Amino acid sequence: MTQDEMKKAAGWAALQYVKQGTIVGVGTGSTVNHFIDALATMKDDIEGAVSSSEASTKKLIELGIEVFDLNSVDLIDVYVDGADEINDRMDMIKGGGAALTREKIVAAVAKKFICIVDNTKQVPILGDFPLPVEVIPMARSYVARELVKLGGDPVYRQGVVTDNGNVILDVYNMQILDPKVMETKINAIVGVVTNGLFANRGADVLLVGTPDGVNTITL
Numbered sequence: 001m002t003q004d005e006m007k008k009a010a011g012w013a014a015l016q017y018v019k020q021g022t023i024v025g026v027g028t029g030s031t032v033n034h035f036i037d038a039l040a041t042m043k044d045d046i047e048g049a050v051s052s053s054e055a056s057t058k059k060l061i062e063l064g065i066e067v068f069d070l071n072s073v074d075l076i077d078v079y080v081d082g083a084d085e086i087n088d089r090m091d092m093i094k095g096g097g098a099a100l101t102r103e104k105i106v107a108a109v110a111k112k113f114i115c116i117v118d119n120t121k122q123v124p125i126l127g128d129f130p131l132p133v134e135v136i137p138m139a140r141s142y143v144a145r146e147l148v149k150l151g152g153d154p155v156y157r158q159g160v161v162t163d164n165g166n167v168i169l170d171v172y173n174m175q176i177l178d179p180k181v182m183e184t185k186i187n188a189i190v191g192v193v194t195n196g197l198f199a200n201r202g203a204d205v206l207l208v209g210t211p212d213g214v215n216t217i218t219l
């Protein structure tokens with residue numbers, strides 16, 4: 001089974017968490033794209049979606065799913081998104097596709113976070129995947145120096161501008177032993193919009209695509 005087939009299995013498995021008549025929070029990335037394909041089969045049964053990126057918005061609209069502005073929505077029942085890494089406490093690194101800030105905002109509004117991954121994303125300790133940090137452009141060098149003080153090696157993601165008009169620093173060589181503390185520390189650096197650690201609000205349900213089917217994990 002290919003990695004993409006495992007992503008697809010996890011994406012389609014998330015459909016069972018979508019309730020009729022609700023507004024669904026939709027993440028970003030190659031795994032979520034499979035979920036959006038699945039969601040399109042229920043498009044007449046849901047009210048619509050709130051999206052975490054321009055890319056997901058485009059795909060949702062193309063498939064006939066109405067996309068609402070988050071400011072016009074009080075409640076999101078489930079938020080479905082992928083991850084770059086996830087540990088057994090359901091803490092994640094996200095933002096490989098630069099969508100981390102909007103993802104974190106939509107996730108904050110949702111009652112339940114359903115994380116969909118293939119089995120290569122499960123790790124014992126977060127940090128092999130470079131941690132994305134979204135930064136206000138004029139603060140880039142200052143934030144990079146502060147990230148070095150925290151033990152990381154930040155690298156400017158050349159040529160990438162986020163949907164919010166900011167830049168990304170990818171922080172290498174971090175062994176993140178306490179994801180909640182590190183998330184809070186990095187977010188406290190002036191000029192940081194947010195970082196890709198999703199630990200203070202982690203996943204509630206993890207669906208892992210494997211060669212033997214989809215495993216469901218809850219804490």
Ligand SMILES: O=C[C@H](O)[C@H](O)[C@H](O)COP(=O)(O)O
Binds near residue numbers: 028030031095096103
């Ligand atoms: O910014 C991107 C998101 O955080 C994605 O959820 C993450 O990068 C995983 O993407 P994929 O499903 O393509 O591996």
